[in-house]
Every structure is written in C-alpha cells, then in structure tokens.
Amino acid sequence: MTVPITAAGTRPGSEIPVDPRPRNLDRPNRRQGIPRSTVLEMGGSAVSSLLLVWTIFAIAGISAPFGLVVCWLAAFLIIYGILCRSLYGILIAKDRLATVAIWTGAIIAFITLAAVIGYVLLKGFSAVFRGFPHFLIADMTQLGGTAKVSDLGVGAAIVGTIEQVGIATVITVPLGVLTATYLTNTDGPFARTVSAVVDAMTGAPAIIAGLFVYLLWVVPHHTAGKTGFAAALALAVMMLPVVTRAAQEVVAIVPGSYREAALALGAPEWRVLLRVILPTARAGLITAVILGVARIAGETAPVLFNAGGFEGYNWNPFSGQQDDLPFRIYQLIFQPGTVPIQAAWGASLVLVIVVLILFVIARKLGSVRPGRLFAPWTRLRNRSGPTQ
Amino acid sequence: MTALMTPPTAAVPLPEDTPIVINRSVTRADRVFRFVLASSSAVVLLILVAVVVFLAKNGWPALVAGGIHFFTDSTWSPDSGHFGAMPLLVGSVAIAIVAVLIAGPISLAAALMINEYAPIRLRGILTGAVDMLATVPSIVYGFWGLELVSNLQAAPAKWLVNHFGFVPFFRTPTPGEFIQSIFACGLISAATIVPIITSVSREVMAQAPRDACEAALGLGGTRWGMVTDVIMPFSRNGIVGAFLLGFGRGLGETMIVVLVLSKANHMTTALLGPNGLGSIAKQITLDFPTGSALDKSALILLGLVLFGTTLLVNVIARMIVNRSGPRS
Numbered sequence: 001m002t003v004p005i006t007a008a009g010t011r012p013g014s015e016i017p018v019d020p021r022p023r024n025l026d027r028p029n030r031r032q033g034i035p036r037s038t039v040l041e042m043g044g045s046a047v048s049s050l051l052l053v054w055t056i057f058a059i060a061g062i063s064a065p066f067g068l069v070v071c072w073l074a075a076f077l078i079i080y081g082i083l084c085r086s087l088y089g090i091l092i093a094k095d096r097l098a099t100v101a102i103w104t105g106a107i108i109a110f111i112t113l114a115a116v117i118g119y120v121l122l123k124g125f126s127a128v129f130r131g132f133p134h135f136l137i138a139d140m141t142q143l144g145g146t147a148k149v150s151d152l153g154v155g156a157a158i159v160g161t162i163e164q165v166g167i168a169t170v171i172t173v174p175l176g177v178l179t180a181t182y183l184t185n186t187d188g189p190f191a192r193t194v195s196a197v198v199d200a201m202t203g204a205p206a207i208i209a210g211l212f213v214y215l216l217w218v219v220p221h222h223t224a225g226k227t228g229f230a231a232a233l234a235l236a237v238m239m240l241p242v243v244t245r246a247a248q249e250v251v252a253i254v255p256g257s258y259r260e261a262a263l264a265l266g267a268p269e270w271r272v273l274l275r276v277i278l279p280t281a282r283a284g285l286i287t288a289v290i291l292g293v294a295r296i297a298g299e300t301a302p303v304l305f306n307a308g309g310f311e312g313y314n315w316n317p318f319s320g321q322q323d324d325l326p327f328r329i330y331q332l333i334f335q336p337g338t339v340p341i342q343a344a345w346g347a348s349l350v351l352v353i354v355v356l357i358l359f360v361i362a363r364k365l366g367s368v369r370p371g372r373l374f375a376p377w378t379r380l381r382n383r384s385g386p387t388q
Numbered sequence: 389m390t391a392l393m394t395p396p397t398a399a400v401p402l403p404e405d406t407p408i409v410i411n412r413s414v415t416r417a418d419r420v421f422r423f424v425l426a427s428s429s430a431v432v433l434l435i436l437v438a439v440v441v442f443l444a445k446n447g448w449p450a451l452v453a454g455g456i457h458f459f460t461d462s463t464w465s466p467d468s469g470h471f472g473a474m475p476l477l478v479g480s481v482a483i484a485i486v487a488v489l490i491a492g493p494i495s496l497a498a499a500l501m502i503n504e505y506a507p508i509r510l511r512g513i514l515t516g517a518v519d520m521l522a523t524v525p526s527i528v529y530g531f532w533g534l535e536l537v538s539n540l541q542a543a544p545a546k547w548l549v550n551h552f553g554f555v556p557f558f559r560t561p562t563p564g565e566f567i568q569s570i571f572a573c574g575l576i577s578a579a580t581i582v583p584i585i586t587s588v589s590r591e592v593m594a595q596a597p598r599d600a601c602e603a604a605l606g607l608g609g610t611r612w613g614m615v616t617d618v619i620m621p622f623s624r625n626g627i628v629g630a631f632l633l634g635f636g637r638g639l640g641e642t643m644i645v646v647l648v649l650s651k652a653n654h655m656t657t658a659l660l661g662p663n664g665l666g667s668i669a670k671q672i673t674l675d676f677p678t679g680s681a682l683d684k685s686a687l688i689l690l691g692l693v694l695f696g697t698t699l700l701v702n703v704i705a706r707m708i709v710n711r712s713g714p715r716s
Binding site: 067091113116203294 | 431
C-alpha cells in the first residue's frame with residue numbers, strides 16, 4: 001500500500017523485506033509448522049501400528065474397541081520411537097515421543113469437554129426444543145402417573161435458581177469486594193489468616209455448606225425453614241471465597257500509583273475505593289462475579305437439604321419450599337421410569353446452556369482492559385471538565 | 389548536601405533540612421471505612437468458626453456414643469451402635485487418589501501444551517476449554533458418568549478383573565456388574581479436577597525463568613530437554629501443590645459419587661466392582677434427610693472430619709504452591 005522509502009540509487013526490490021506482523025519480543029521466533037518428514041514418519045508409524053494391532057486382534061479373535069485403541073497407541077509409540085531413534089538418535093526420539101504424549105493428554109481434556117456437552121445436548125435436545133418455550137415455562141406438578149415429557153417443564157426451577165443465585169450474589173459481592181480491598185491494602189497476622197482461610201474455603205466440600213446452613217437456619221425454623229433463602233445462604237457460603245479470591249487478584253493489579261495519586265490529592269480512603277479502585281477494576285470485578293455465579297448456579301449439594309423442592313411455582317424465596325435447577329435434576333434422576341430421566345436431561349441441558357452463556361460473557365468481559373468498560377460518571381466528568 | 393545546594397549569595401538563613409511532616413489526620417469517615425473493611429474480612433473467619441462449632445456441637449453425641457470405635461469399626465449402622473467410618477473415610481480418599489492419578493498426567497500435558505507446545509493462536513482456545521470444564525456443574529458430570537462413562541469403563545474393568553484379578557486393586561468384592569465402582573467415581577471426578585491442576589501448574593510453570601529456557605534451547609537441547617531440565621526442576625514443588633489441591637477437590641466431590649457409587653460399604657482393597665468402599669459425601673447426602681437423631685449426629689461428625697481433612701489438605705497445598713517461586 002505505502003511506497004517504501006528507498007535510498008537513491010538502490011534498485012527497487014533489493015531492500016531487505018520487513019515483516020509487517022507485530023512480534024512478541026519476549027518470545028523468540030521459532031520455526032512454525034510441521035516439516036514433511038515428521039508427517040511422513042508419524043503417518044507411517046500410525047498406519048503400520050494400526051495394521052499390526054488389527055491383524056493380531058483379528059487372528060486372536062478379540063473384539064474390544066477400547067483395547068484396540070490402547071494397543072494401537074502403545075504400538076504406535078514403540079514403532080515411532082524406534083524409527084526416530086534409528087533416524088535421529090535418542091534425544092530427538094525422546095522429544096518426539098514426549099510431544100506425542102503431550103498432545104494426546106491435551107486432546108483427552110478436549111474430548112472430555114466435547115463429550116459432556118455433546119452428550120447432554122444429544123439427550124436433552126428433544127425435551128427442551130420440542131414445542132419450544134413450553135419446557136422453560138411449565139412446572140413439574142404433572143410429574144408421576146401418565147405424564148409425558150411434554151407435560152413437564154423447568155419454569156419453576158428456573159425462577160428458583162435465579163432468585164437463589166441472585167440473593168447469594170447480593171450477599172457475597174459487597175462482602176467479597178470489601179474483603180479483597182482489605183487484603184490487598186493490609187498486611188499483618190490477621191490479613192494473612194483471612195487470606196489463608198479464603199484459600200482453604202475455596203476448595204471446601206459443597207455438602208458441608210449445605211449441612212452447615214441446615215443446622216444454622218433450617219433446624220431453628222422447623223418445618224418452615226426450608227426456603228429459597230436458606231438455599232441462597234448455603235450458596236453464599238460457597239460463593240464468598242470464590243468471589244473474594246477473584247476480586248483480590250483484580251484489585252491487586254490496579255496500579256498503586258492511581259491510589260497514591262488520589263490519596264496525595266487529599267481524597268479520603270473510602271472515596272479512593274469508590275472512585276478510583278472500583279472503576280478501574282470494573283471489568284475484572286464483573287468477570288469475577290459472573291464466574292462465581294456460573295460456578296454456584298450448578299451447585300447441588302448446598303441446596304439439597306435447604307431448598308425443599310416444591311414442584312410448582314413459588315415466587316417468594318423467603319417463605320415456602322422452592323425448586324431450583326440442580327435440585328430438580330437430582331430429584332428427577334431418582335424417580336422411576338424413563339420420563340423423569342428424559343426431563344432430567346432436558347433440565348441438565350438448560351443448566352449447561354445457562355452456565356456456559358455466563359462463562360462466555362465473563363471471558364468476553366475479562367479481555368476488556370482495566371478501566372475501559374462503561375464508566376458513565378467518569379466519562380461525564382471528563383466531558384464537563386475542560387469547559388469550566 | 390546543604391553545602392552543595394546553597395547558592396553563594398544566600399541572604400536568608402536556610403530552614404533545617406528535614407522533610408515537612410504532614411500530619412494528615414484520619415477522618416472519622418475513614419475510620420468507619422477501615423472498620424467496615426476489617427469486619428467484612430472477619431466474616432470469612434466467622435463462617436469458618438461457625439461451621440466448625442455447629443458441626444462439632446451436633447456431632448458430639450455420636451462421638452460420645454461411638455468413642456474411638458467411630459474411626460475403627462467397619463460397619464455403618466449408628467442406631468445399632470456401629471459407627472464404622474473406616475470404609476467411608478478410606479473410600480473418599482481412594483476416589484480422590486484415583487481421580488488425581490488419572491487427572492494428573494492429563495493436566496500436566498494440557499498445561500505444558502498451553503505453555504510450550506501449542507501455536508500461539510490455540511493457547512486462548514485451550515485455556516478456555518480447560519476453564520470451561522470447571523464450569524460444567526458436577527451434577528451434570530454425575531449424570532453423564534452414570535449414563536455413559538460408567539458403562540464404557542465396565543468392559544475394560546471386567547477384562548482387568550478376569551486377567552489381573554491377583555492384583556488386590558483389580559479384584560471385585562462381589563461378582564457382578566462393574567459399574568458403580570470406586571474406580572468409576574474417580575474416573576468421572578477426574579474431569580472436575582483437571583481444570584484446577586492444569587491452571588495451577590500452568591501458572592507455576594510459566595514462572596520458570598525464560599532466559600534459562602531459551603539458553604537450554606540455544607545450547608542445542610530439545611524442547612523436551614528444556615521441559616525436564618529447566619521447567620520441571622523449577623516448578624516441582626508447585627506441581628506437587630497443584631496435585632494436592634486436586635486431591636482436596638476430589639475428597640469433597642459429592643454429586644458424582646452420590647449418583648454413581650453403589651450404596652453398600654465394606655472394607656476391601658478392590659476398586660473395580662460395586663459394594664466396595666463407601667464415601668462420606670455420599671453417606672451424608674443419602675442418609676441425612678431420613679436418618680434418626682443419632683444417625684444425623686454421626687453423619688454430621690463425618691462431615692466435620694471431611695471438612696477438617698479437606699481444609700488441611702488445601703492449606704498445605706496452598707503453602708507449597710505459594711512457596712514454590714524463583715528460589716527453588
């Protein structure tokens with residue numbers, strides 16, 4: 001597009017070509033792409049090992065698809081290793097084998113993800129999308145007897161999940177953000193203890209949160225104790241460490257100079273938090289909260305003893321038993337017959353879709369640079385600033 | 389200093405060369421603010437203490453009734469005085485170990501792949517895929533495992549039992565189907581552990597000094613040589629910590645075990661068949677809603693044991709991970 005500036009007298013075309021692609025200077029350029037010889041060696045080993053194993057299996061009369069794959073992989077590694085060793089020596093052979101092993105491991109992780117999502121989609125598709133919005137609106141009061149999947153729905157469960165997760169979020173986000181601010185700005189035995197406890201609680205068993213809230217809240221209230229709110233409390237116990245840990249990481253990367261500049265200008269500490277730290281870390285904080293929501297929306301064990309699980313609609317989370325999606329799936333799996341199982345797959349699909357949408361939103365927001373996500377009041381301030 | 393900076397024609401006497409002390413008193417609003425910050429941090433501690441207190445208080449009757457036999461007896465039937473927590477404890481640990489053994493190599497491969505092997509464009513996608521594994525709810529894993537995985541692993545498990553039955557782990561306690569086993573639970577739980585081991589060990593490995601890695605390559609080493617001789621020695625501690633974190637997560641895994649594992653629990657070394665070892669989380673989930681008072685108390689005590697163990701494992705793991713740094 002642009003005409004290159006050349007020194008007078010140089011013939012066009014004799015300049016050193018400059019690669020216009022941006023380069024990451026920290027990482028030196030490495031040869032990209034796979035050489036043809038490698039492809040040939042790998043392909044040859046794969047084909048020969050498959051033929052070998054297949055012949056042996058055919059002669060021995062074994063039909064075990066899983067065993068075939070395992071033996072194929074083993075035979076492939078042996079043949080490929082021997083080939084590379086005779087061609088390039090032991091060091092290169094080890095490197096090649098390790099590369100194959102690492103790719104295999106990573107691909108297994110990929111396949112697991114695809115298998116879970118694919119299987120849920122396969123099994124739940126007809127329940128959710130036949131007569132489309134019905135499954136999302138109807139409730140479970142028809143369950144049992146001669147009910148078909150098309151009579152059932154997860155509307156009540158969706159309402160419960162939204163309300164319970166919403167309450168848990170409202171409880172944990174302020175607490176988590178304040179704690180994170182405290183932990184990043186303070187050092188001392190207390191802060192270190194809190195930090196360690198937050199770390200340890202992130203991995204605490206979910207069933208314990210359910211048990212705890214059951215003893216704390218449901219038992220003192222007797223039969224009226226099982227409500228959406230009790231379930232929300234249990235979810236909050238699970239969510240608080242997650243949100244705190246994530247918020248701590250986000251708050252820690254707000255440049256210290258911003259904070260110091262604001263303090264030097266005479267701003268009180270609470271204003272520094274509200275006007276400097278939180279707006280700068282906004283995108284990261286929202287990401288942290290959404291990830292926390294996605295994590296607990298699928299938690300079953302905490303709500304098991306606390307939500308109660310009412311089949312119909314109950315809009316009030318503070319009184320009466322309430323349904324929610326993971327709880328409903330759990331209940332349906334244990335019902336006899338095939339209809340509840342189909343409905344459970346439908347509910348699983350709805351849950352997976354909700355959680356994955358939240359996850360994708362969080363990832364998209366997470367890639368926004370700090371301080372770049374809708375800051376209405378800061379922008380307003382800037383606009384009115386120069387006119388004064 | 390002063391001599392250098394004093395102009396020769398200074399007429400006014402210079403003030404003392406000390407920095408001005410700005411005595412910025414903390415406003416009352418700030419004092420309230422600090423109190424709010426500190427007290428919100430205290431809430432986390434408070435929750436921990438409350439969990440321990442509530443579980444201990446409600447589990448006390450069972451401990452009194454069972455005594456030391458609580459942990460040594462191997463039949464679980466609290467109403468008839470048998471508090472056999474042994475098969476449950478061992479089972480929970482066994483599931484976590486199986487899960488870590490399966491998830492560990494896969495996670496390390498995925499972490500190395502993302503850090504060193506994958507083309508730059510693939511890195512974001514790979515990281516996203518691994519994180520996505522963590523987002524899928526555990527009840528969905530359990531359901532998927534119950535309907536698909538436990539059936540898929542039955543044939544290889546049967547083959548192992550038939551041909552390698554002399555190995556204690558590959559026996560089966562009762563002949564029959566090979567679904568509903570400890571191994572199946574561990575296999576499915578591995579899917580929930582892969583993300584945590586991958587992300588922690590990836591972060592640790594990324595801190596390996598880049599110049600040493602490049603030096604290894606520059607001296608003619610292979611990429612695998614760089615991994616074994618530079619990255620691994622540097623991040624060994626962190627990887628151990630990551631495995632421990634995964635182990636802690638596997639201990640507390642509830643829904644998968646509840647859905648997949650068979651109901652009975654006996655002491656045995658066999659991992660492949662039904663009616664083997666039990667699991668604490670499963671026992672609590674299934675028996676708690678219908679249990680008698682003493683039954684409930686015993687289950688709560690089990691919960692406290694599980695909570696304490698997980699917490700301990702996590703704290704140790706975090707300490708190891710945090711200490712693995714540029715020094716080792």
